[in-house]
Structure formats: C-alpha cells, structure tokens
Amino acid sequence: MILATSPWWSTAPALGAALGYLLLALGSQRLERGAISALMLVVWALHGLALFAALGVTPARFGFATTLSVTAWLVLTVYAIETRLYPQLATRWTLAGLGAPAVLLALLFPGQALPVLLSGWLPLHWAFGVASYGLLGVAVAHAWMMQRSEQLMRSGQPAPQVLPLLMLERITFRFVAAAFVLLTLTLLAGVYFSWLLHASGWAWTHKTVFTLLSWAVLGVLLLGRWRYGWRGWRAARMLYLAAGLLLLGYVGSRFVIEVLLQRVPV
Template identity: 55%
Template sequence: MILPSASPASWLLALAAAAAYAVSAAASSRLSATAARNALLLAWVLHAAVLVWGLWGDTPRFGFAPALSMTAWLVLTMYAVERQLFPQLQARWILAMLGAAAIMLSLLFPGQPLHVAASAWLPLHLALGIACYGLFAAAVVHAWLMTRAERHIRQAADPQNGIPLLTLERLTFRFVTAGFVLLTATLLAGWLFGEMLYGHAGRWDHKAIFSLLSWITFAALLLGRSRFGWRGRNAVRMLYAGAGLLLLAYVGSRFVMEVVLGRST
C-alpha cells in the first residue's frame, strides 16, 4: 500500500478492506460457498482501491509494510485465478487473515516518501521486486498446502483441499521458477543500472547480500530438482529458507531502517 498521506479517506478505505478480510476469514465456515467467495472478492477489490488510492498522491510512499501489502494482494489475485482452475483449493481463511494483517501493518508503517528526483524507471524496478515477492509467497503457500496434503495422506485421511499431491508440487515449482526468473532480472537491473535508478552504483549492503543468498538458494533448489529429482520435505525446507532470506533482503532491512533506526535511507 503506497499511502501519500494519512488522510481520513485513506484510513477509512483501508479499515474497510481489513474488516472485509476479517469477516471473510472469521465467517468462512459459516457462510455458503457463494457468500464466502463474494466476501473475499469485496475485500480484494477494496484492497486494490487502497493501493490505487496511494498512487494518486503528490508524495507517494514505499517501505517494508507497503511491500507486504502489495505482496498479499498479488497472492490473493493468483489464488482467485487458481480457484477457477482448481475449485477444490482451500486456503481462503489464511489468505484473508494475511490480507487483513498486511493492510493494518501498512497503516501503522506507511513507509518513507519516494524522492522527487527518483528515476522514472524506479517504479518498474520496484514492480519487478514486488512481483518476485508475490510469486515466491504463492510458492510458500502451495508448499504449505503440499505439506498438509502429504500429512493427511500419511494419516490415511482425505486432504481437505482435494488437489492431488503431484499437482500441488508442480504448481509450487512453477511459482518458484517464475519467481527465480524475476529475481534474476531484478538483481541484474539493480547492479547494471543502480546509478540510474538510485543515484549510486550497486553496492554490497544488507539488501544485496541477502538477495544474493536467496538467489543462490533458489538456484540450488531448481538445479537439484532438475538434476537429482529433489522433492518432499528437504525441497520445501530449501524453499522456506530462500523465501526467508528474500524477506530479510528488503522487508527486513527496511523494517530495521524505518522502525528500529527511524531513518529513511
């Protein structure tokens, strides 16, 4: 969520979106399938309106919480698309809870204003990074669903999501592959065009180090799966590790700068 200011309208819109997510999560078991879908759709639309609202401001902001808010919205968008292909996919309640938490977090920490002299290409670079976050977050959600389905199979119980385990595995690694491509493009753009984007050449800071470690982890995971057939718990642990490193790369470093140190740069 990019909030230009803490205006009453932006607060009301964000609170309405968070409330819609909360209702969708809390009442999902008591609502009919159509009502639950409509409640989540309303929350998704309000969340999108919050994001668009921020883009019209004179002083747009960005930071760790807005990045998480956009990531949550992208994951919900991908979930909505997947539900059309796999109606038995069941992750509505947890995604709704994550959406509500992300919106409230971005209200509390709206980020720092983007510099007026920032490059016109900076929004594209940030969009690549956020899309990368969204794809890996979707991979993490699918890995969690895959682990849950595997546990149900071991316990001789029917998986609640109803999606075959191999299908979940394929979906997980498709998201990992797509996220890895965007992560590679984002890192290359940052290093090759850092001076044009940020006013300085690429440098070895915490964000660069954690991003590179994440890239190495995902590269090893995809190579291991391709060459040695890695799968199951070990592959999922590597996915979680890579996602955690990537989370630390931007969200973690910005959290320390904005909240712990109270600095914008």
C-alpha cells in the same frame, strides 16, 4: 519513527479489507462458494483501493509495510484466479493471516515519500521486486498446503482440498520458477541502476546480500528439482529459507531503518 495517521480515503478501504480478510478466515467453512467468491472480490477491491490511496497519489509513500501489503494483495489476486481454475482449493485462514496484518501495518507505517526518479525506468525495478515477493509468497502458501496434504495422507485423514498432491507440487514449482525469473530480472535491473545512481558502482548493502542469497537458494532448489527430483520436506525447507532471506533483504532492512533506527532510507 515513520508512523503517521493515514487520511480517511486510505483508512476506510484498508479497515474494510482487514475486516473482509477476517470474515474469509472465520466464515470460509460456513459460507457458500458463491458468497466466498463475492467476499474475496470485495476484499480484493478494497485492498487495491487502499494501495492506490498510498501509491497512486502525490507524493506516493513506500516502505516495508507497503511492501507486505502489496505482497498480500498479489497473493490474494493469484489465489482468486486459481480458485476459478481449480475450484477444489478451499479458502484458508492463512490468507487472512497474511492479509489483515499487512493492511493494518501499512496504515500505521506508510513509509517515506518516494524520491524524485533519476530514471523513468526505475519503477520497473521496483515492480519486478514486488512481483517476485508476491509470486514467492504464493509459492510458500502452496508449499504449506502441499506439506499439510502430505501429512494428512500419511495419517489417513482426508485432505481439505481435492487437488492431487502431484498436481499441487507442480503448481508450487511453477510459481517458484516464475519468482526466480522475476528475481533475476530484479537483480539485473538493480545492477544497472546501482551503476547509474552510485558513482562508486555496485553498492553492497544488506538488501543486496540477502537478495542474492535468496536468488542462489532458489536456483539451487530448481536445479535440484530438475536434476535430482527434490521434493517434499527438503524442497519446502529450501523454499522457506529463500523466502525468509528475501523478506530480510528489503522488508527486514527497511523495518530496521524506518522503525528501529528511525532514519530516512536512502
């Protein structure tokens, strides 16, 4: 099993970030807006420092838990920027629901040391993939807020954020479109590096199949939105399906290999 004790310079900021996520979840209704912004900045910095301790040193280690941690950090980054543009958005407990477990999992399962790169452009493929994870995670969070707001409106209760529902929907699909573009670039880079690294050409793996399925679902969702005006529950369910497939594609397959099968990923 790829389970290791992380050094103190990685453990300390990770534990601090996890604690900060929990404080954001528990104290978001009690703290002033300025205190929340300051706490988010501290959590963002600690989480980024923990990621740097894992990825910015030699040998860098990467695995399913690190992917989740980077995704959570990207979601927090985008959310922090959004709250500057749209102060009406409130900090939600779901932020901690993603962040704290992801940080702690990365401590327990730091993954394997990254192999020697056969191409200097290979990190670009990884960067596209992780960024698509992050943007799709942001889109899912917005879709959940959109559905929650719609449910509260139907029941006559006040929504927790003041953003109009149509504006929230437009923001959600902007993130969906951005995630689709990055996922397309990820697949194109994957095709190139697959031919470069494998003598037999394109390698059909679980990761490849699930990623292609996620890309196809996102494409159909965007087409349906543009051509038929899909929205509401139908659009949200398709987005959740695409995110689930993408999660199975890399995180799921790496979890099975690293934890269940206890093998070194190739």
